[in-house]
Amino acid sequence: xxxxxxGRFGRGTKGDRSGKDSVLHPGEATxxxxxxxxxxxxxxxxxxxxxxxxxxxxxxxxxxxxxPVTTSQVASDETAKPQAKPKATARPKAQTxxxxxxxxxxxxxxxxxxxLWTATRMMVVLTVILGIAYPMVVTGLGQVLFGWQANGxxxxxxxxxVVGSRLIGQSFTDEYxxxxxxxxxxxxxxxxxxxxxxxxxxxxxxxxxxxxxxxxEEKRAAIAAFNGVDPxxxxxxxxxxxxxxxxxxxxxxxxxIQISRVARERDLGEETVRDLVAQHTHGADLxxxxxxxxxxxxxxxxxxxxxx
Numbered sequence: 001x002x003x004x005x006x007g008r009f010g011r012g013t014k015g016d017r018s019g020k021d022s023v024l025h026p027g028e029a030t031x032x033x034x035x036x037x038x039x040x041x042x043x044x045x046x047x048x049x050x051x052x053x054x055x056x057x058x059x060x061x062x063x064x065x066x067x068p069v070t071t072s073q074v075a076s077d078e079t080a081k082p083q084a085k086p087k088a089t090a091r092p093k094a095q096t097x098x099x100x101x102x103x104x105x106x107x108x109x110x111x112x113x114x115x116l117w118t119a120t121r122m123m124v125v126l127t128v129i130l131g132i133a134y135p136m137v138v139t140g141l142g143q144v145l146f147g148w149q150a151n152g153x154x155x156x157x158x159x160x161x162v163v164g165s166r167l168i169g170q171s172f173t174d175e176y177x178x179x180x181x182x183x184x185x186x187x188x189x190x191x192x193x194x195x196x197x198x199x200x201x202x203x204x205x206x207x208x209x210x211x212x213x214x215x216x217e218e219k220r221a222a223i224a225a226f227n228g229v230d231p232x233x234x235x236x237x238x239x240x241x242x243x244x245x246x247x248x249x250x251x252x253x254x255x256x257i258q259i260s261r262v263a264r265e266r267d268l269g270e271e272t273v274r275d276l277v278a279q280h281t282h283g284a285d286l287x288x289x290x291x292x293x294x295x296x297x298x299x300x301x302x303x304x305x306x307x308x
Contacts, residue, residue, distance in 0.1 A: 155297055158305060164297050169195050169248040172300060179226065182265040184258050186296045187237045188219065191245025202243045216240065229257045249293030252281055267308055276302050
């Protein structure tokens with residue numbers, strides 16, 4: 001028997017060179033597989049296994065009586081076999097979506113909580129910095145560097161008692177409101193009953209106000225008579241109140257017309273009093289801001305320290 005391979009499941013018979021489909025019977029496949037060596041070859045074993053599987057799946061004639069099985073029939077049967085359907089891939093389970101309303105409320109509450117916590121921390125930090133630390137630092141620096149000014153520029157007498165402030169004027173009158181002749185008098189004040197820091201203000205009267213004009217003429221005559229000078233020598237600051245009503249200074253011109261009266265009342269020489277006025281006269285702030293002035297409170301305290 002020739003070793004030339006034939007169809008899929010068998011070999012050609014002796015002398016079969018035509019290439020036509022060979023006829024293969026189950027008995028012949030078994031006999032031919034064991035020829036020569038008595039053991040089936042590797043390819044022949046594989047063909048035998050394919051034939052057995054095919055016979056089980058396609059029952060047909062098992063012998064020559066039932067008719068031969070050709071390789072073309074086997075091939076056509078293989079083609080006609082229904083193809084196995086591919087396994088369907090499992091679809092991912094749909095995730096359950098939370099209810100929109102609940103999620104929105106939860107998110108809003110979370111954002112509100114974070115905002116409140118941030119605001120609370122910021123309030124605490126700024127309170128400590130701006131409400132405690134900063135005032136303490138500024139107060140400490142003020143006390144160390146500018147202690148007298150920071151405490152109100154207080155003025156004391158010979159006994160060390162505080163009698164006023166260098167920044168706020170005050171009246172020198174008797175219990176009836178009459179000016180004391182032994183003291184220099186300040187300019188008029190429209191702040192309350194006079195130099196009241198709680199109601200600091202001016203007269204709020206314009207230059208053409210009849211009441212203001214009348215009051216100025218009355219004051220001019222009274223001041224001229226009180227100091228024994230001509231009414232034309234009375235300076236403007238002796239007749240009008242300051243805008244705050246708290247001005248502690250008077251002009252050197254107003255102090256000048258009061259020197260003779262104060263010297264006479266205290267039995268002092270006019271030159272002595274004039275020297276004291278010069279000592280308590282300050283120039284313009286920074287050399288050009290404002291006008292020279294005389295601090296009335298400090299000048300009167302200096303007069304009290306002069307022995308008679």
